[in-house]
Amino acid sequence: MGNCSDDVLNLDSLRKSLVREEDTIIFSLIERAKYPVNSPLYDERPGFSGSLFEFFVKESEAVQAKAGRYLSVEENAFFPDNLPPSLLPPRGSQQVLHPRGASININEQILNMYHKKLLPLITSDGDDGNYAITADRDLDCLQALSRRIHLGKFVAEIKFRESPQDYTRAILAQDKDALMKLLTFESVEEMIKKRVEKKAMVFGQDVDLSENDNVGNYKVNPSVVSRLYGEWVIPLTKFVEVEYLLCRLD
Numbered sequence: 001m002g003n004c005s006d007d008v009l010n011l012d013s014l015r016k017s018l019v020r021e022e023d024t025i026i027f028s029l030i031e032r033a034k035y036p037v038n039s040p041l042y043d044e045r046p047g048f049s050g051s052l053f054e055f056f057v058k059e060s061e062a063v064q065a066k067a068g069r070y071l072s073v074e075e076n077a078f079f080p081d082n083l084p085p086s087l088l089p090p091r092g093s094q095q096v097l098h099p100r101g102a103s104i105n106i107n108e109q110i111l112n113m114y115h116k117k118l119l120p121l122i123t124s125d126g127d128d129g130n131y132a133i134t135a136d137r138d139l140d141c142l143q144a145l146s147r148r149i150h151l152g153k154f155v156a157e158i159k160f161r162e163s164p165q166d167y168t169r170a171i172l173a174q175d176k177d178a179l180m181k182l183l184t185f186e187s188v189e190e191m192i193k194k195r196v197e198k199k200a201m202v203f204g205q206d207v208d209l210s211e212n213d214n215v216g217n218y219k220v221n222p223s224v225v226s227r228l229y230g231e232w233v234i235p236l237t238k239f240v241e242v243e244y245l246l247c248r249l250d
């Protein structure tokens, strides 16, 4: 979203960014679902010190690091060790987040969820040999999911600033359950799950000029998108929020 500076930091504007990220996530899933699972991409390969997927992501992240992607506190690398420095100077934006919480990176969990849970649900079996483009589509999905989930840091910061007393009590007690309760809005979560399902129907339908809508023929199963949010995206965002808050007073 690129505008997480102090003057625009409020819950409404952040929630708008989360809503906009839904579009990015759903379109990236639709693009990935064009290709079969292509499992050899993820197998260890001699000469690559890992899989072709890992090689692709590491090299892509190295280029993006040089071009300044990770200067933004909203961006987190999947393989952050040994990234080259940015060739551009830092942008000097205000530090909105608490420094300890700003460095939270749960991409390992996101990667694990993506490979083990999500990918089998959105791809067909098979191998068409298009490994590079498949890896590129994977990276798009992963970066969109990661950005959305790590925005939890900003959400947590806002919530802390809005009710410092309640949060301070729970933080001092290091009470994760109390923090989780404070930051949860069940009605908001329900609305999100319904909305992403509807978006997947709208974005993923075949469009042609005949009278008959191609209802029911979706590029990514809308109920999988709703499940993705309910079981992984929202819980992981909340995990980031709790982790951020736990160290907010350090």
Ligand SMILES: O=C(O)C(=O)C[C@]1(C(=O)O)C=C[C@@H](O)C=C1
Residues within 6 Å of the ligand: 015, 018, 155, 183, 184, 185, 186, 188, 189, 192, 233, 234, 235, 237, 238, 241
């Ligand atoms: O909108 C918020 O208040 C958030 O904290 C974000 C979010 C989400 O991940 O979408 C997480 C927890 C809330 O229960 C509702 C929604």
